[in-house]
Amino acid sequence: MSDTARRERFEQTVLPHLDAAYNLARWLTRNDQDAQDVTQEACLRAFRFFDGYQGGNMRSWLLTILRNTCYTWLHQNRRADSIEEFNEEIHSSQISGSADPEIQVLASADKETLNRALEDLPDMFREALVLREMEGMSYQEIADVTSVSLGTVMSRLARARTRLRQSLSVELSRGY
Amino acid sequence: MSCELTQRFIPGYMDGELDLVRTIEMEMHVKRCAACAQKLENQRELRAALWRSSLAYAAPAVLRDRIQSSLRVSSGVGIQERPFKSPSLPIWQWAGAVAVLALFSLTGWQLTARHSRDQRIAGEVFSSHVRSLEANHLMDVVSTDQHTVKPWFDAKLDFSPPVEDLANNGFPLVGGRLDYLEGREVAALVYQRREHMINVFVWPNPTGSKAAQAIESRQGYNIMRWSHGGFQCWAVSDVAPSDLAEFVRLLETYNSSESN
Numbered sequence: 001m002s003d004t005a006r007r008e009r010f011e012q013t014v015l016p017h018l019d020a021a022y023n024l025a026r027w028l029t030r031n032d033q034d035a036q037d038v039t040q041e042a043c044l045r046a047f048r049f050f051d052g053y054q055g056g057n058m059r060s061w062l063l064t065i066l067r068n069t070c071y072t073w074l075h076q077n078r079r080a081d082s083i084e085e086f087n088e089e090i091h092s093s094q095i096s097g098s099a100d101p102e103i104q105v106l107a108s109a110d111k112e113t114l115n116r117a118l119e120d121l122p123d124m125f126r127e128a129l130v131l132r133e134m135e136g137m138s139y140q141e142i143a144d145v146t147s148v149s150l151g152t153v154m155s156r157l158a159r160a161r162t163r164l165r166q167s168l169s170v171e172l173s174r175g176y
Numbered sequence: 177m178s179c180e181l182t183q184r185f186i187p188g189y190m191d192g193e194l195d196l197v198r199t200i201e202m203e204m205h206v207k208r209c210a211a212c213a214q215k216l217e218n219q220r221e222l223r224a225a226l227w228r229s230s231l232a233y234a235a236p237a238v239l240r241d242r243i244q245s246s247l248r249v250s251s252g253v254g255i256q257e258r259p260f261k262s263p264s265l266p267i268w269q270w271a272g273a274v275a276v277l278a279l280f281s282l283t284g285w286q287l288t289a290r291h292s293r294d295q296r297i298a299g300e301v302f303s304s305h306v307r308s309l310e311a312n313h314l315m316d317v318v319s320t321d322q323h324t325v326k327p328w329f330d331a332k333l334d335f336s337p338p339v340e341d342l343a344n345n346g347f348p349l350v351g352g353r354l355d356y357l358e359g360r361e362v363a364a365l366v367y368q369r370r371e372h373m374i375n376v377f378v379w380p381n382p383t384g385s386k387a388a389q390a391i392e393s394r395q396g397y398n399i400m401r402w403s404h405g406g407f408q409c410w411a412v413s414d415v416a417p418s419d420l421a422e423f424v425r426l427l428e429t430y431n432s433s434e435s436n
Contacts, residue, residue, distance in 0.1 A: 007247050007248070010247065011244065011247065015240070015243070015244075018235045018239070018240060018243070019232075019233075019234050019235050021235070022233060022234070022235035022236075022239060023232045023233045023234070023235075026233040027233075032236075035233075036236065036238075036239045036242070039235065039239060039243075040239065040242055040243050040246065041307070043243045043247070044243075044246060044247070044250060044307060047247055047250065048250075048356040049356070051359075072316060076315065076318070106218070106221040106222055106224075106225045107221060107225070109225050109229075110229070111229040111230075111231070114225060114226065114229050114231060115229075115231060118231065129226075130232075132191065133223065133226050133227070134226075134231065134232040135232075138191075138193065139188075139191065139193050154187065154188065157187055157191070158187050161187065161219065161222060164222065165218065165222055168225075
């Protein structure tokens with residue numbers, strides 16, 4: 001295949017998933033400029049390894065590369081804070097027996113509050129939720145992209161949702 | 177189905193990941209059980225809140241442009257497909273030009289092939305270097321210890337590149353990463369000279385040793401190549417040409433003392 005044909009094929013098959021790639025990068029880096037750099041780097045890597053792509057789910061393939069690039073980048077440029085494990089006791093004690101008012105809390109959550117709550121989740125929870133709720137990926141696809149088992153995907157999603165609801169409750173009860 | 181089991185399956189139910197039997201059991205249970213129905217409703221409300229806010233980011237147009245133009249650079253299109261004006265020559269002048277070209281290519285084709293291959297690799301080396309600095313993707317393994325970096329490569333590549341730390345000579349090894357040149361995976365060793373980075377690309381090349389040679393400099397970066405001990409090596413950096421030559425000489429010396 002000529003260079004041009006190869007590049008055109010890449011652009012046709014891979015670039016339609018650019019939004020998904022940028023979205024994941026944006027949520028993992030929590031910053032537009034960094035997300036752009038990481039996405040560009042990941043696309044170039046994907047281009048270099050394009051000949052090794054065996055067919056199958058292109059979006060998963062691209063997101064896997066994106067995610068690896070992202071974590072390498074985070075590891076080199078960032079903070080230990082996102083790697084810090086969630087402390088169930090500390091965080092859970094902040095809310096007192098959340099029951100039915102939760103619905104109202106969620107119903108009144110605005111975009112900014114949700115954004116903040118999602119950004120505060122640990123990376124592995126945040127990425128699972130982003131892939132599930134924004135990209136609509138199946139558990140199997142998420143397992144492929146994040147290189148964990150189906151069981152781990154399920155438990156991460158469950159914990160991510162629980163944590164998100166908890167921090168929304170805390171956040172919103174503070175304001176009212 | 178018990179409440180405990182039901183609540184454990186709520187996420188799978190919402191995500192459409194339960195099999196048919198469990199799905200039906202779930203639905204029957206939440207019809208009868210207010211507590212579980214409430215939990216399901218909470219989860220649904222969370223999802224609705226996420227969807228309502230449309231939190232997904234779309235890639236900025238400028239990023240798409242940036243990627244497309246860097247794809248052109250890395251597939252060499254920017255260089256090869258430069259449009260040219262066809263000169264309006266009479267036919268006999270064309271014939272003459274073709275004859276001269278044919279003569280050139282007969283005598284010099286081997287030289288040209290060699291030369292253009294070097295040029296092509298130099299182009300790839302140059303863009304890999306720039307990319308490694310721009311996108312903060314300099315290293316996959318960060319270590320100043322050659323005994324960490326070398327096994328890391330050994331586990332990832334089908335060859336075992338020579339890894340030397342030249343810290344005592346003012347060129348500390350800072351890490352390594354996998355890169356892709358000439359259609360194959362290569363080792364990229366990263367050295368530092370004060371504030372400057374040096375990338376050394378190494379891959380097998382059984383065609384014997386070849387003394388170091390400066391290939392070219394472009395946009396302030398210098399590129400050198402050499403072959404030794406069955407490996408082809410390319411170094412690229414923005415350090416002064418004399419520093420790069422010194423660095424390459426040191427590497428050659430170390431590598432030959434090791435292989436002897």
